[in-house]
Amino acid sequence: MKVSQMAETLIGSEIIKLAGIIKEKIKNGEKIHNLTIGDFDSKIFPIPSELEQAIVDAYASKETNYPEADGLLILRQAIQNFLKQTLQLEYELDEILVAGGARPLIFAIYMALLDEGDKVIFPVPSWNNNHYTHILKGSPIVLKTKPEDFFMPNASLIAPYVKDATLLALCSPLNPTGTVFTDNQLKGICELVLNENTKRSPNEKPLYVMYDQIYWSLTYGNYKHYDPVTLYPEMRPYTIYVDGISKSLAATGVRVGWSTGPKKVIQKMKSLLSHIGAWAPKPEQFATAQYFKDIQKPLQFITSLKSDLLIRLEGIYKGIQSIKSKGYNVDAIEPQAGLYLTVKFALQGAKTQEGKVLKTATDVHQYLLDEAKVAMVPFSAFGDDPNSDWYRISVGTIHQNDIVAIVSQLNNAIQKLSF
Numbered sequence: 001m002k003v004s005q006m007a008e009t010l011i012g013s014e015i016i017k018l019a020g021i022i023k024e025k026i027k028n029g030e031k032i033h034n035l036t037i038g039d040f041d042s043k044i045f046p047i048p049s050e051l052e053q054a055i056v057d058a059y060a061s062k063e064t065n066y067p068e069a070d071g072l073l074i075l076r077q078a079i080q081n082f083l084k085q086t087l088q089l090e091y092e093l094d095e096i097l098v099a100g101g102a103r104p105l106i107f108a109i110y111m112a113l114l115d116e117g118d119k120v121i122f123p124v125p126s127w128n129n130n131h132y133t134h135i136l137k138g139s140p141i142v143l144k145t146k147p148e149d150f151f152m153p154n155a156s157l158i159a160p161y162v163k164d165a166t167l168l169a170l171c172s173p174l175n176p177t178g179t180v181f182t183d184n185q186l187k188g189i190c191e192l193v194l195n196e197n198t199k200r201s202p203n204e205k206p207l208y209v210m211y212d213q214i215y216w217s218l219t220y221g222n223y224k225h226y227d228p229v230t231l232y233p234e235m236r237p238y239t240i241y242v243d244g245i246s247k248s249l250a251a252t253g254v255r256v257g258w259s260t261g262p263k264k265v266i267q268k269m270k271s272l273l274s275h276i277g278a279w280a281p282k283p284e285q286f287a288t289a290q291y292f293k294d295i296q297k298p299l300q301f302i303t304s305l306k307s308d309l310l311i312r313l314e315g316i317y318k319g320i321q322s323i324k325s326k327g328y329n330v331d332a333i334e335p336q337a338g339l340y341l342t343v344k345f346a347l348q349g350a351k352t353q354e355g356k357v358l359k360t361a362t363d364v365h366q367y368l369l370d371e372a373k374v375a376m377v378p379f380s381a382f383g384d385d386p387n388s389d390w391y392r393i394s395v396g397t398i399h400q401n402d403i404v405a406i407v408s409q410l411n412n413a414i415q416k417l418s419f
Contacts, residue, residue, distance in 0.1 A: 010134060014381035022375050033374045033398065033406050038175060038339065040396040045250040045308070048301045054287035055254070067282040069274040070266075071098025071258065075285045078292035079258050085295050087216070089229060089241075091260040097270050098285060100255040102214050102242050104278035107132060108269040109210050109240050109259070110167070114138045118166040118205075123153040125382035125390075127175040141165065142383065147390065150179035150333055151342065155188030162196045166205055171212035172226070173219065173337030176382050176392035178313075180219060180337050183226045190232040197238060208265070209235070212242040214257070215338040217302045220310050223336040237262050245288060247338065248302055250396070256280045256288045312395035312403060313341050319407030328414050329389075339396045343376070346389040350417040358417070361387045372413035374406055 018036055025032050046052070070076070076096045083089040099105045106128070114120065116137040122129035123143040133140045141161045145151040152174060162168075170189070172181045181189075189209075197206045209228055216225040228235040244257030257280070259266060273279065291297060313335035320332035320343055329346040347364045351357050352371075358364050365378050376391040384390070398406070 006135060006137065011131065015377055018375070018377065018381070022369075025369075031373060032369070033402060033409070035393045035395065035398065035406075036375050036377045037397065038392075038394050039252050040250040040339075041398075042250070042253070044399060045305065045396060047249055047251045047254065048291065048297065050297060051249065051251070051254075051287055051291045054290045055283055058283035058286040058290075063283050063286045065282060067098075067279050067285055069279065070094075070270045071096070071280070072282065072285045072289060075256075075289040075292075076258075078289045079260075082292050082295060082298070083243075083260065086299075087227065087230065089227070089260065092263070095260055095263050095266050097259045097266050097273070098280055099257055099259070099273055099278050100280045101246055101252075102212065102244050102257040104273055104276065105242050105244075105257055105259045105269070106210065106212065107135075108272050108278075109242070109265075110136045110138070111272050112265055112268040113167050113205070113208055115166075119161070119164060120167045120169060121158060121161050121165050122169040122383075123151070123157075125151060125176050125379040125384040125388075125392075126169070126171060127382060129169045130383040138167075144385075147333070147342075147344070150336070151177045151390075152179055152181055152185060153189070154185050155192045158189060159192055162192060162207055165207055167208050167210060168193065169210045169212075171214075173213075173215040175212075175215070175338065176340055176377065176379065177333065177342045178215075178336055178338040178340035179333060179342065180223050181226055183224075183231065186226045186228065187231050190228050190235050193228075193238060194232065194234055206238050209239045210242065211239055214242060214244055215247050216243070217248040218306055218309065218339065219337040220306065220313075220335055225337070240265055248305075249298060250305060254284050254288075256284050308400075309339050309395060310335060311400055312398060313339075315400070315403035316341055316343075316393060316395065316406060319403065319410070322407070323411050323414060330414070339394055341393040341395065343391050343393055344389050345391065345414075347414065347417060348387075348389075350419050353416050353418075361389060364389075365391070368410065368413060371416065372409040374410055374413075 076093050110132045114136045118138050120133045120138045121141045123145045143153050228239045240261035246252045317332045324330050331344040333342040379388040379390045380386045
């Protein structure tokens with residue numbers, strides 16, 4: 001049966017495909033440590049109790065009809081205050097758009113800015129930029145980042161491609177790596193964007209920056225979050241932020257996200273999403289507004305959540321380093337932010353006890369899943385090279401006491417290989 005060329009050539013979610021394989025293994029009785037999904041097990045990481053009760057109360061109060069197309073006024077006011085108090089970002093109410101999580105907002109940014117063939121610059125690995133560019137028939141400019149840069153792009157990498165580009169898609173902290181921009185890295189990129197936009201006439205679209213900062217509150221140690229407009233106020237006309245409660249409040253299923261940015265872009269995004277019906281449910285909007293009235297409540301919850309996530313991230317990080325110390329070609333990047341750990345398993349060429357040679361990264365990934373019973377997401381699922389040695393580990397679904405077993409099973413599986 002014929003479908004559109006776009007749909008025919010669209011690649012489905014690699015992570016969802018992997019999830020199906022894992023579910024089948026679990027169904028067959030295998031105990032798998034599933035570190036693939038960028039989500040929280042709500043039994044381990046429940047949403048704030050006050051937010052949960054506010055949602056229940058909103059349903060009980062019959063707040064169940066359509067919300068405003070750009071989000072409830074009381075929620076946009078709460079977001080306005082929250083951004084001002086936490087990030088010192090000040091936006092007018094008509095520069096704030098609420099939707100059902102970050103995904104429809106990202107999609108709306110692409111839809112609002114791109115014409116067919118427009119150039120989109122994005123780094124790999126990164127989440128879904130390749131697919132959104134494909135859906136909107138944009139022209140992808142893919143930047144291959146390096147582990148020594150923590151997989152974050154820099155100005156020198158971007159500079160050759162800014163001419164005639166419409167959108168630069170950035171994310172910090174980055175999904176899948178859990179790494180962040182330094183202030184100097186981001187300053188260099190901002191200067192590049194500003195310089196490019198001075199060359200364009202008023203009749204041309206500027207080079208816009210989509211800045212996905214959904215993980216911004218989950219930074220660790222000396223690592224800090226930076227954003228374009230704070231570093232360079234002149235970036236305000238060109239920057240569209242993506243944010244929400246899904247990660248900071250472990251509320252991935254509550255579906256409340258928001259964008260802030262130039263009024264015209266935000267209003268066009270609003271029009272697009274009003275046709276799609278991608279608003280956040282009214283009770284959840286109402287509850288989020290109530291919960292944000294006392295700004296200390298979300299901040300206290302975030303502090304506790306960060307502590308719990310860091311225990312897991314550091315535990316696995318130290319475990320990987322202990323395996324590395326035995327001479328195996330594995331590694332991990334120190335936890336910087338979010339709920340992700342970037343790990344390396346360069347095991348190609350090794351031979352299993354059954355005599356099979358692990359020729360490709362796919363072979364390595366399958367071996368670790370089958371033998372160690374540990375499921376991770378290869379960076380190839382985020383647009384990177386199919387033979388990348390790097391993987392994303394997500395810790396939002398594991399108990400603290402799972403860490404020892406995860407590291408032990410990885411260690412044992414690797415020790416069984418012949419090199």
